[in-house]
Amino acid sequence: MTEVAAKSHRTQAQRREQTRTALLDATIECLVDIGYARASVQEICTRAGVSKGAVQHHFATKAELMAAAVEHLTNRLRGELAASLDGLPGGASGVAAAIDLLWTGYSGTLSTAVTELWVAARTDPELRAAIRPVDRALGRSTLKHVTQVAGDLPKDRAELLFWLTVNLTRGLALDAELGGDPHRRRQLLEEWKRIAVLLYSDAAPAEE
CATH class of the missing domain: 1.10.10.60 (Homeodomain-like)
Incomplete structure (x- = not known):
């Protein structure tokens, strides 16, 4: 050539x-x-x-375009989130900070776009099939970095805390979309951080 x-x-x-x-x-x-x-x-x-x-x-179909767009956005946010998570201290001191980062990552533009597609996908099998792998890939990738922050926490407990956080933050993001009380959202997030730190401390191996 x-x-x-x-x-x-x-x-x-x-x-x-x-x-x-x-x-x-x-x-x-x-x-x-x-x-x-x-x-x-x-x-x-x-x-x-x-x-x-x-x-x-x-793109062959509108569903393919929509899924690719969300993947495009999640890849960018995933990189930002991974870099931020990698900079956190390990152990209990990093738990609250990790929850704040997950809230940032799973709210805002990403939350709005994905919520639109989730609602549409309920009655659109083609769209549902297109976006499901994208959503799962984001979860797996983020979980990998979160478990590194969790340190010696048992894998099953680390995964439980992660998915509880993801589902809570998604619910809070939807509440924000619907015009819910921002003060209440902050209270709920702060209370979950307190509980998560306690759950982490309870499950983490005792230092010798």
């Missing part, structure tokens, strides 16, 4: 990746701004600044 051809190939690949990224970012933007029902392929293309044919080139 000549140098000119190689540069042309790289440029084409870069353009394809830029188009794909623009579509994924626009999909997330639509989910957050107008919801799944109104997030038509045409609206996504308009926001991304690409033709409708570009979507068909990258």
Whole structure:
């Protein structure tokens, strides 16, 4: 391959990746701004600044596009979350901080976009099949980093604390979407951090 051809190939690949990224970012933007029902392929293309044919080139179905968009967002947030978790101290001192990081990661833009898809997926088997692996992958990856923070805590207890935290934070994120009381959410999160530290201390091996 000549140098000119190689540069042309790289440029084409870069353009394809830029188009794909623009579509994924626009999909997330639509989910957050107008919801799944109104997030038509045409609206996504308009926001991304690409033709409708570009979507068909990258994604076979709308469900595939939606799942890829959430995966795109979760990969970015997962990297940020993993870096933050890796910087935490081990043991009980890191438990409360880890819960705060999980709350940050599972709320906000990610929570809004995923909630839209979960609700739609209840009656859409194709969408449900597309997003389920993405959600599970995020959970497995995050759990791996959380168990490192947990140190010597038994694996089953570390996983229990993790999934309790994830489900609590998701519920609190939904409460925020519905306009719930922010003071109450903070109280609930602080109380869970207190309980989690106690559960951790109770299960962790005693120092000799």
